[in-house]
Amino acid sequence: MLDIDLHHAFPGFTLDVRFTAPPGLTVLFGRSGSGKTTIINAVAGLLTPDRGRIAAGDWVLLDTARRLRLPPHRRRIGYIFQDSRLFPHLTVRQNLKYGAWFAPRGAPREPFGRVIDLLGIAQLLDRRPGALSGGERQRVAIGRALLSAPRLILADEPLAALDESRKAEILPYFERLRDEVNVPILYVSHSASEVARLATTIVALENGRVIGQGTVADVLADPAVLPTGAREAGAILTATVAAHHPDGLTELDAGGTPLFLPHVAQPPGTTLRVRIAAHEVILSRDRPQGLSALNILPGVVHDIRPGDGPGTIVALDTGAGRLLARITRRSAEALALTPGVQAHAVIKTVSVAPLDIGAGTRVN
Numbered sequence: 001m002l003d004i005d006l007h008h009a010f011p012g013f014t015l016d017v018r019f020t021a022p023p024g025l026t027v028l029f030g031r032s033g034s035g036k037t038t039i040i041n042a043v044a045g046l047l048t049p050d051r052g053r054i055a056a057g058d059w060v061l062l063d064t065a066r067r068l069r070l071p072p073h074r075r076r077i078g079y080i081f082q083d084s085r086l087f088p089h090l091t092v093r094q095n096l097k098y099g100a101w102f103a104p105r106g107a108p109r110e111p112f113g114r115v116i117d118l119l120g121i122a123q124l125l126d127r128r129p130g131a132l133s134g135g136e137r138q139r140v141a142i143g144r145a146l147l148s149a150p151r152l153i154l155a156d157e158p159l160a161a162l163d164e165s166r167k168a169e170i171l172p173y174f175e176r177l178r179d180e181v182n183v184p185i186l187y188v189s190h191s192a193s194e195v196a197r198l199a200t201t202i203v204a205l206e207n208g209r210v211i212g213q214g215t216v217a218d219v220l221a222d223p224a225v226l227p228t229g230a231r232e233a234g235a236i237l238t239a240t241v242a243a244h245h246p247d248g249l250t251e252l253d254a255g256g257t258p259l260f261l262p263h264v265a266q267p268p269g270t271t272l273r274v275r276i277a278a279h280e281v282i283l284s285r286d287r288p289q290g291l292s293a294l295n296i297l298p299g300v301v302h303d304i305r306p307g308d309g310p311g312t313i314v315a316l317d318t319g320a321g322r323l324l325a326r327i328t329r330r331s332a333e334a335l336a337l338t339p340g341v342q343a344h345a346v347i348k349t350v351s352v353a354p355l356d357i358g359a360g361t362r363v364n
């Protein structure tokens, strides 16, 4: 458990945040200038706030009321930056050992071999960073952070410099870090799909304040707290791989409801987290007939959230979970959608992007 309470005034900007991050991966989510880096700098010890307290469980990094301030090198933090910051003249093995060198004697830490396995970097150990891809370098950077026996991991936009295919390569390793290593992770991002894949908890920031905080499913469903508003709103469903069909489709079981997606690599029985973007969902009052879309989910309207423009977000409770549909207010009126009425959500199979399907943990 990570407790953060910070107050700091710069000329023209005041940071005033208080939040608790439960175990897992907590994303600081907000527009440029919302205060994410200022929080990270305060946790790292690069900025001493006017007032504040930062503690990871019983490990207190800062408590201005008690005049306690650990210097940065004693905070036991593992860093993962946008650029991997590996030493170019050292091999991967030496870079990893450098991380281990920072671990205090006797501190519990992941064994070297387990970190290598977790990140799939055994075949890279004798190479130098110049001979690695961007994704491989980031895996090594994660390993180096882990081997320093951290009490907390700070990841500051670690995927921002990677293209889509490298992101897809590295996301599963962050999922493993989240699910298999018992160290809280504070992760900065402004990408909704990255947040949907990785977050256990989201802290949404605006102008130096917390404007929303909660589980990934709750926060991503609330356009009011998303940096890009309704455009990135979406639902997160937890589903299990039921079957791979010969025509290339994968059938998921989402709370007893079948959901067809393009082929996913995971074997039957695997739990997945699937983000369904609100703009990909169509609503119909009656069950549509003769439609090409394979996923037609009956449900009941939970609520309707008007936006600023012509759009509105309709939340529909289905057997698979709560889905969100971004439709026009005109359509919502034409369909007479109000809380409690029955409707059907239509989702095209191919509308779910591969990056939006990840390893599952509970999302709410």
Ligand SMILES: Nc1ncnc2c1ncn2[C@@H]1O[C@H](COP(=O)(O)OP(=O)(O)OP(=O)(O)O)[C@@H](O)[C@H]1O
Binding pocket: 010, 011, 013, 030, 031, 032, 033, 034, 035, 036, 037, 038, 039
């Ligand atoms: N040392 C400083 N002196 C004065 N103002 C600062 C200082 N550091 C940050 N600020 C201001 O604090 C605000 C928040 O900055 P911060 O870097 O924390 O935002 P951010 O959410 O991390 O943005 P980005 O996503 O662009 O990195 C900005 O208005 C910035 O100009």
